[in-house]
Amino acid sequence: MDRETLLKEEICEIGRRLWLRGMSSANSGNISARVSDNEVVITPTLVSKGFMKPEQILTMNLEGEVLRGEGYPTTETPMHLSIFKARKDIQGVVHAHPPVATSFAVAGKALNLHLIPEAVIFLGEVPLIPFQPPGSQELAESIIPYLEEYDAVLLENHGAISWGSDLTQAYHRMETLEFCAEITLYSQILGGAREIPSPAKENLLALRAMMKHKQ
């Protein structure tokens, strides 16, 4: 099977997981993956991410033209394409509205506490970026400055977006992001979110910096 077909099938599987985990209610959320330097596959607009078929996934170039497939690509296409243009090593992008992480984005709070070792290493801090209208070029451009240092961002009063060196990694970062939001919320309800004690926290941060440097 060729890479384009494989990626379309993988997008359907990731979409199913997003929907099953309650991170993309109704038709929300969108997913894309890089086929080659100038081509990506991307989810269509107005389709539940839980029930997509590979033939519904569209193939586009980075200029925004649909090359193969029927219907219209997601309205968040500018956000996906600008990420693929800005960093050539990014292979997958996932945008969703996971309810707890989105609550942090609505409350105006970043996910910047170092609470769980795996999350410190594999996700890191998740900043909150100021609101821009969904689907706009302004939203697409506002993410670019964060691509180098971070693996995901919260979109104020909207949701979250993650990226990775493959689509599975981008999706895992979205799962980890929602897990971190849940842990932060529950621990604060229980009396306070306490960070990993020093010097373990600093050691984990150094390990993450080393791993990112190697990317």
Ligand SMILES: [Zn+2]
């Ligand atoms: Zn959205």
